[in-house]
Amino acid sequence: MARKTNFRPQGQPGVIRRVWRWIRRWVLRIILLFIVVTALWVLAYKWINPPTTIYMQQESARQDGIKYEWVDLDQIAPVMVRSVVAAEDADYCLHWGLDSAAIQTALSEGAVRGGSTISQQTVKNAFLWQGRNWIRKGLEAIVTPFADWVWGKQRMIEIYLNVIEFDTGVFGIQAAAQHHFGVDAAQLNRVQAARLAAVLPDPKDYSAVNPSNFLKRRASGIVAGADMIRRDGRSACFED
Secondary structure (H helix, E strand, O other): OOOOOOOOOOOHHHHHHHHHHHHHHHHHHHHHHHHHHHHHHHHHOOOOOOOOOHHHHHHHHHHOOOEEOOOOHHHOOHHHHHHHHHHHOOOHHHOOOOOHHHHHHHHHOOOOOOOOOHHHHHHHHHHOOOOOOHHHHHHHHHHHHHHHHHHHHHHHHHHHHHHOEEEOOEEOHHHHHHHHHOOOHHHOOHHHHHHHHHOOOOOOOOOOOOOOHHHHHHHHHHHHHHHHHHHOOOOOOOOO
16 A cells, blocks of 8 residues: 655745745834834924824814914913813823823723823824724823823923814814913913813813803812812922
8 A cells, every 4th residue: 555645845844934034024124113213203292393193184184174273381371281180180290101000990891991191192192093992002002101201291291282182173272272262271260271171081072161060060170179289299290
């Protein structure tokens, strides 16, 4: 009885190994390129104000234009800065960009969103895209600590207040102050600041000018929270 033998073309294993080496090489090059480009992009924003974001471009195309005007941190009412921190991330000055406790809670509940600090939201808006998925959250978690370290807390909150959306197509605190209350960001009072901070979880549905009872209660809590973080020193990292 003839023995069955397996025929394998000579040289095939060597070809496969070369292909895999080539793939690994290019994957590593792409990863390295991504790291370098991202690092330079983050570093540039330490001195250069973001001219736009991915989300701004999407909304501009969808609505045929947006309202956006950059304003420096020293031209924003301090109570506005405290209000946003009190509303979104009261321990902003105490963490390194990521809030480990909040992230652990979100993970234990199986949530894709939740646990985001102001630093994470800034990175998401400045560099990434909107949406709830683990890829974006993973990139956000990688870039945020580096951006928090490179920029510092004052620059981080300055960029945040200039790139977030306060109403449909209204980006940044200067455009928001003028759109909602007809004043500059430097002239916002504590009630106006609290109402603008209160709409941030859902700026397309909440109104700072015609607030619901829920939003009024939330704004009242933000007023108290802004006073509290000033008294207990949790606003020290972004206030002189």
